Amino acid sequence: MFPVIHIKNGILGSRGQIVSFFQDISSIGKVLPRLPSEVQVVKVIRENTNIHGESSTKALTVNCERLIKALKWLHQYNPLYKDIIIDESRMNWMGGKNSCQFNDSAILKGDSENNFIDDERFFFTFIIHRFFYV
Amino acid sequence: MYNVPKELQNLTIAEKLLIQRVSPLVPVIHIKNGILGSRGHIVSCDSY
Numbered sequence: 128m129f130p131v132i133h134i135k136n137g138i139l140g141s142r143g144q145i146v147s148f149f150q151d152i153s154s155i156g157k158v159l160p161r162l163p164s165e166v167q168v169v170k171v172i173r174e175n176t177n178i179h180g181e182s183s184t185k186a187l188t189v190n191c192e193r194l195i196k197a198l199k200w201l202h203q204y205n206p207l208y209k210d211i212i213i214d215e216s217r218m219n220w221m222g223g224k225n226s227c228q229f230n231d232s233a234i235l236k237g238d239s240e241n242n243f244i245d246d247e248r249f250f251f252t253f254i255i256h257r258f259f260y261v
Numbered sequence: 262m263y264n265v266p267k268e269l270q271n272l273t274i275a276e277k278l279l280i281q282r283v284s285p286l287v288p289v290i291h292i293k294n295g296i297l298g299s300r301g302h303i304v305s306c307d308s309y
Contacts, residue, residue, distance in 0.1 A: 140295045160279040187275040200268035
C-alpha cells in the first residue's frame with residue numbers, strides 16, 4: 128500500500144505510511160487486458176481542477192484505443208507477452224466509450240474554496256494498491 | 262539508452278495496471294519530508 132501524491136506534470140511523491148499485504152500469486156493471467164475488478168487497487172482521489180481546467184482524476188483515465196494499441200505492440204515485440212490472448216471484449220466495462228475512469232474510484236469532492244489550488248501543487252491523488260507500476 | 266515506443270508512451274497509471282503481467286515489489290522506506298529510499302531486495306511477482 129503506497130500513498131501517492133501527484134506533485135506536478137506526472138511527478139509523484141509519497142505521503143504517509145507504506146504498508147505491505149500478503150497476496151495470492153499462485154497463477155498468472157494470460158487473458159489481457161484485465162478487468163478493473165481484477166486489479167487489486169483502492170483509489171481515493173480528491174477531485175480538484177488546476178488553473179488550466181485539468182482534472183485530478185486524469186491519472187486514472189483509461190483510453191481504450193491507446194490501451195489496445197499498447198497491448199498489441201507488447202504482444203508483437205515483447206517475448207513475455209507472446210502467449211497472451213488479447214480479448215477486446217474485456218473492454219466492455221467502458222460501455223462503448225473510448226475514454227473513461229476506473230468505475231470503482233472513490234472520489235472526494237474538493238470544496239469550492241480549495242477547488243483551485245495553485246499550479247505548483249495543483250492536485251492531490253491518493254492511490255493505494257498492493258504493487259505499483261509496470 | 263533505450264527508446265520507448267510511441268504505443269507505450271503516455272500510458273496512465275490505470276492503463277499500466279490493466280496490461281501489466283508482472284508486479285514489482287519495491288521495499289520503499291520513507292526517510293524524511295516525503296523523501297524516499299529503498300531497503301532490501303526488489304522482487305517481481307506474476308500478476309494473476
